[in-house]
Amino acid sequence: MTTAQPSQFTGYAAAWSIVFVWSFWLIVSRVASGSGLTIYDLAAMRYGLASIIAVPLSLYYKPWRGLSLVQIAVISFILGPIYILCVFSGFLYAPAAHGGIFMNGLLPLISLGFGLALFKARPSPRQLFGGALILISAVVLARDGAALISPDAWIGDLLFVIGAVFFSSYVILSERWSITAMQVIFCGTVVNAVLYLPIWVLFLPSGLADAPTGPLILQAIYQGFVPNLIGLIFIAHASRTIGNANTSSILAGVPGVGALLGVLILQEPLSPLGIMALVLLTVGLLISVRRRRPVAV
Incomplete structure (x- = not known):
């Protein structure tokens, strides 16, 4: 019987850590409205606090090298305020479980649609079945x-x-353009901090001054540092050591774990029909992601 190499062990550990990091992010984001913070405050934390680490790293690694202005603009826009404000607004209406289901769960299906529409990439029968x-x-x-x-x-x-x-x-674009982790941090954090923070300070409503200390610290740590910095590092390590296919298969657990945490922590209701649909969703995700070839280690 063979055992996993140390690098593979850390890769699997990183992938499973991401499942819980993203799942807890769903819970933390769902309860943010109860802290008095606005969605604009959460976005400011995401870009501003992360920049404390991202700016020195960017100055050292100079990740803008190798990127055109168009690429910087496109990646920054895709990961920018419109994206994250839509997500934070979603938690004002829907339960935490739905965040994992409709963001993480639908990614393979949306990717199939993009691939077919933009690149004429015809899905395989396995992909079609998983997408259905x-x-x-x-x-x-x-x-x-x-x-x-x-x-x-x-x-x-x-x-x-x-x-x-x-x-x-x-x-899709990061794969097509071979975007590195540092380039993602630069575009998604530093560029958006420069653009968004002045607008937030001058024009957008904020509950930062009146927020209780405990919830404020929780949101600051989690929104500012955990998913978009620590999470990115873990995903990069997992993809290098155990491959994209294994990493994607493990990350298919995010909707289920998120729903379970929503029930346990927030007492969000989940009917027997919902549980069955969640199992079906996880099966569909596993079918959809297993086709991917692992990257070179």
Whole structure:
């Protein structure tokens, strides 16, 4: 019986860490409105606090080298305020579980659509079957959320889908352009901080001054540093050591873990039909991602 090499062990550990990092981010973002912070404050934390680390790294590595102005502008826009404000707005209407379902869960389906529309890449039967399972489960979960939680939950679901479209565009372009992790940090954090923070300070509503200390610290740490810096490093390490296929398969657990945490921590309702649809969604994700070839280690 063979055992995993140390590098593979750390790769699997990094991939599973990301599942919990993203799943807890769903919970933290869902409860943000109760802290008195606005969605504009959360976006400012995401870009501004992360820049404390991102700016020195960018000055050292100079990641703008090798990128054209068009590439910098496109990646910065895709990962910019429109994307993240749609996502944060979604949590005002829909439960945390729906964030994982409609952002992470729909990524393979949206990527198939982009591939077919832009690059004439015809999906395989496996991809079509996995995509069909994802679509059916998403529709069922959307109806379940509207019935159990709020008739306006569909608004949040739609905003999450818009966020997924943005993120799927980033995934496709980063692969096509061979964007490095440091280039993502530079475009997604530093450039957007320079553009967004002055607008936030001068024109956008803020609850920063009145927010309780505990929730403020939680949101600052998680929105500012965890998903977009630590998460990015973990994903890069997992992809290098265990390959994209294994990493993607593990990350397919985000919707399920997010839904479970929503039930346990936030007492968000999930019906038996919703549980069945969530299982179907996970199966569809696994079918969709297993086709990917691992990257060279």
